[in-house]
Amino acid sequence: xxxxxxxxxxxxxxxxxxxxxxxxxxxxxxxxxxxxxxxxxxxxxxxxxxxxxxxxxxxxxxxxxxxxxxxxxxxxxxxxxxxxxxxxxxxxxxxxxxxxxxxxxxxxxxxxxxx
Amino acid sequence: xxxxxxxxxxxxxxxxxxxxxxxxxxxxxxxxxxxxxxxxxxxxxxxxxxxxxxxxxxxxxxxxxxxxxxxxxxxxxxxxxxxxxxxxxxxxxxxxxxxxxxxxxxxxxxxxxxxxx
Numbered sequence: 001x002x003x004x005x006x007x008x009x010x011x012x013x014x015x016x017x018x019x020x021x022x023x024x025x026x027x028x029x030x031x032x033x034x035x036x037x038x039x040x041x042x043x044x045x046x047x048x049x050x051x052x053x054x055x056x057x058x059x060x061x062x063x064x065x066x067x068x069x070x071x072x073x074x075x076x077x078x079x080x081x082x083x084x085x086x087x088x089x090x091x092x093x094x095x096x097x098x099x100x101x102x103x104x105x106x107x108x109x110x111x112x113x114x115x
Numbered sequence: 116x117x118x119x120x121x122x123x124x125x126x127x128x129x130x131x132x133x134x135x136x137x138x139x140x141x142x143x144x145x146x147x148x149x150x151x152x153x154x155x156x157x158x159x160x161x162x163x164x165x166x167x168x169x170x171x172x173x174x175x176x177x178x179x180x181x182x183x184x185x186x187x188x189x190x191x192x193x194x195x196x197x198x199x200x201x202x203x204x205x206x207x208x209x210x211x212x213x214x215x216x217x218x219x220x221x222x223x224x225x226x227x228x229x230x231x232x
Contacts, residue, residue: 045205047222101148101209105158108157
């Protein structure tokens with residue numbers, strides 16, 4: 001069975017600074033996808049960034065980038081130039097490539113951005 | 116409205132009540148999902164529907180009864196719930212459930228905050 005672990009329940013960062021959120025996962029499979037979702041206080045969960053396991057290049061989306069270490073089963077999210085609107089719960093999630101109806105989530109990291 | 120909508124946003128019910136949660140997606144998707152989100156726990160997948168057919172029931176108690184009359188609407192009927200069922204219930208949709216597709220992103224609704232007294 002696949003599991004996702006987020007070991008940081010809460011993080012804080014000052015506006016304009018950089019913060020990294022950690023995620024590790026466990027799987028015996030080789031083909032899968034990894035995701036970071038953001039859930040602001042308004043509760044609507046939105047996709048931040050996606051990584052395909054067969055791609056070695058780390059995904060980037062504007063100020064968001066990942067450090068994907070397949071051998072270590074690590075998938076951290078780096079937020080550069082943090083903004084107040086980045087305050088939210090961040091969930092790491094895993095999905096097998098050939099089972100695309102099952103997203104497996106971690107417990108989340110609450111990020112607070114301070115002015 | 117656009118995206119995925121859920122009603123009601125908040126619901127308080129007694130253990131003997133019967134209520135329903137509604138989800139509607141305006142994205143032309145064919146797969147819909149119910150998740151339960153409890154504090155300090157990972158999101159739990161409850162049900163999956165693909166082209167109106169239930170493809171996943173993740174060992175959910177029978178006091179939760181899903182209904183998918185068409186690809187745009189999904190309901191969760193609730194009866195004789197327990198206080199431990201209090202949680203945020205999230206609905207999501209995706210293009211469909213197709214093995215191997217890399218862009219089968221799930222879009223989430225805002226959730227219904229359910230409190231069972």
